[in-house]
Amino acid sequence: MNKSATDIQCIVIGVSTGGFDDLHLLITQLPADLSLPIAVVQHRSANNCDYLTHHLNIHANIEVKGVFDKEPICPGVVYIAPSDYHLLIEREAYFSLSRDDKVNYSRPSVDLLFESAADIYRSACLAIILTGKNDDGALGLE
Secondary structure: OOOOHHHOOEEEEEEOHHHHHHHHHHHHOOOOOOOOOEEEEEOOOOOOOOHHHHHHHHHOOOEEEEOOOOOEOOOOEEEEOOOOOEEEEEOOOEEEEEOOOOEOOEOOOHHHHHHHHHHHHHHHEEEEEOOOOOOOOHHHHO
């Protein structure tokens, strides 16, 4: 069964530590009227501040923000997982954050975001791996 762009309800993106430039290029090219929520996990150090979110929000055409636990998912917003927290999508259309063990040596884990998005959105979710670290994201993408 072929899916069209109108069938997509959510976009999830995984980026390794070195993928800052790639993520910047992608996010800053998104149109201001994009009506989909986008959730991003980037591997970065646990003590990383909000520079990524702040920088992208300044340069993007749409809102870019850090995710808070139990935050409702809204269309037209790019959500960035906080450092050292797994980002999950829950059934009631909200995000949850977890400090559970690392997955594939990573927290946040791309796999966990992708798997939770697939559980909720099924084939209406578009998953993108911009850059990779180890195998994180491979199982979730599948």
